[in-house]
Amino acid sequence: MxxxxxxxxxxxxxxxxxxxxxxxxxxxxxxxxxxxxxxxxxxxxxxxxxxxxxxxxxxxxxxxxxxxxxxxxxxxxxxxxxxxxxxxxxxxxxxxxxxxxxxxxxxxxxxxxxxxxxxxxxxxxxxxxxxxxxxxxxxxxxxxxxxxxxxxxxxxxxxxxxxxxxxxxxxxxxxxxxxxxxxxxxxxxxPASRNFRPGERGAGALLAGLRAHLTDKGLPWLFLLAFLLMGAFVSMYNYIGYRLLAPPFGMRQSAVGALSILYLLGIFSSVWAGKLADRFGRRNVLWAVMSVMLSGLLITLLDNVLAIVIGMGLFTFGFFASHSVASSWVGRRARAPQALASAIYLFMYYLGSSVIGWVSGYLWSHGGWPGVVLLLGTILAVALAVAWRLRGLVPLNPLEAQR
Incomplete structure (x- = not known):
């Protein structure tokens, strides 16, 4: 019932x-x-x-x-x-x-x-x-x-x-x-579920859904963006602490941890970017907010605490805005089973966090912060190229066509 x-x-x-x-x-x-x-x-x-x-x-x-x-x-x-x-x-x-x-x-x-x-x-x-x-x-x-x-x-x-x-x-x-x-x-x-109905989805249905999403002309590129963007974001917060704890900055552990308050910018930017995408279209907003992310990354190269914090703020703002636009685009683009498309997006999102977050550690060990920025800058350049390619994507359904 x-x-x-x-x-x-x-x-x-x-x-x-x-x-x-x-x-x-x-x-x-x-x-x-x-x-x-x-x-x-x-x-x-x-x-x-x-x-x-x-x-x-x-x-x-x-x-x-x-x-x-x-x-x-x-x-x-x-x-x-x-x-x-x-x-x-x-x-x-x-x-x-x-x-x-x-x-x-x-x-x-x-x-x-x-x-x-x-x-x-x-x-x-x-x-x-x-x-x-x-x-x-x-x-x-x-x-x-x-x-x-x-x-x-x-x-x-x-x-x-x-x-x-x-x-x-x-x-x-x-x-x-x-x-x-x-x-x-x-x-x-x-409250306990009232509208849940137990079921058993076979491997065949799962594989058919995977095939449908991965052969789509747009979704695989959006999944790749999840991998690249989250990998870059986690890497920034993984290794910026090493830089700020060491000379010449010598910040305390609590001060470095307090920089996570910059996440509040992300909570705002995700809502702001969603409204902007509804007005101007996801294909026109995505590359722009990703450019903000890249500019923030480059600013962190400066040897000044205030500049680094500003750069981290722009980077964080741009990441949450980009993630908001890309993930909502998946929801609008995907056909049934839509939940599987979201699961694939999240899979790539956390996989990027693991792989790029780990590889960035080697760049830190061998090239310091400039080495990390070189890697993340390259990753964001690839992400920008993907976003630019998505601008020419033909809408798949009426929902996606609504900007």
Whole structure:
């Protein structure tokens, strides 16, 4: 029996919004809290920057792989059960990571963390689409995405501040406790699915969907952009801390972590770019906001803290704007199964984070910050060429043709 969709302002809608805010916050706080701690891991375990980056790259890599698996499993076992299990296991694994006896053990726990956390982003959008009235879906989705961005920012900032006064183990442990609390609130707040129907999608249907999306003339280029843009973005925040902690800047760990507050610019720019794309068209806006990202990267070459912060701000602004335009274009371009197209986009998104984020560490070790900028500049130049190519893409359906 199909139940009526949940409308804006109802008690159920408020419960869902509260739960999704906790879900988005917890997932991305646990995933990215390790990023500002990488210089401390390198010091304590005697690692190179590339080796220390594995603490994040392995998590995002296993998350990328598990996204497709989790979406299929949730079709059989249920949305809420999958999301709650993902959050509780994420909190437990983060808490265990604080007691890791060596770096190898820490990497195993972080890899498991990424795999288990995938159940939340893979399923959240499906749950919302099934349960929320279409007229209220944008607001509910915005709450989840806002919670995700806020979680990623707060995870970095809190971990930096706590480690500055104590050590990285206490910082990671505190994030694990916060994750368990968020999981409890999520489970308590989220209503059970009312419109979910268990099903079993065969491998044949999955392969047919993959073939349809990967042979499209536009979608593979948008998937490539996800890989390039996220890889460049994570690399910036992975290694800028090494530069600012070292002479001549010598900044404190808490000050470097506080730079994650620049994420607030991204929360604004993603909304702004979406409105701009609705007005002028995605094909006309995408390359422009990516140019802002590239200009910010080049500014960070200056040996001045204020200039570096401005450059990071422009880079962050441009990234979130680009991601907003590209991901919404996937939704407009894709035909059935649309959810699979989004999953492929997210797979490439996190794969880029893992691969490029790791490779950038070698450029840092051998060429310092100019070496990292050379790599990321090349990546963004390729991304700009892809965006320019997409300007001539013929719309596939009426929805895409609406700018």
């Amino acid at each position: 199909q139940h009526s969709a949940i409308a804006f302002g109802t008690p159920e809608y408020k419960r869902i919004n509260r739960a999704m805010a906790f879900g988005g916050f917890s997932t991305f706080a646990l995933l990215y809290c390790i990023q500002p701690l990488m210089p401390l891991l390198a010091r304590d375990f005697g690692l190179t920057p590339a080796q220390s980056s594995l603490a994040l790259s392995l998590s995002t890599g296993t998350l990328a792989v598990a996204l497709l698996i989790s979406s299929v499993l949730s079709d059989r076992f249920g949305r809420k059960r999958m999301m709650a299990a993902s959050m509780f296991s994420g909190g437990v694994l983060t808490l265990l990571a604080a007691f890791a006896h060596g770096y190898a053990q820490l990497l195993v726990l972080r890899a498991l963390l990424g795999f288990m956390l995938a159940g939340m982003p893979a399923v959240a959008m499906a749950y919302l689409s099934e349960e929320i009235d279409p007229k209220s879906l944008g607001s509910a989705m915005g709450t989840y995405i806002g919670g995700s961005a806020f979680g990623g920012m707060i995870g970095r900032v809190l971990a930096s501040f706590i480690s500055d006064f104590f050590d990285w183990r206490i910082a990671v442990g505190a994030m694990g406790v916060a994750g368990l609390y968020a999981a409890s609130e999520f489970s308590r707040s989220l």
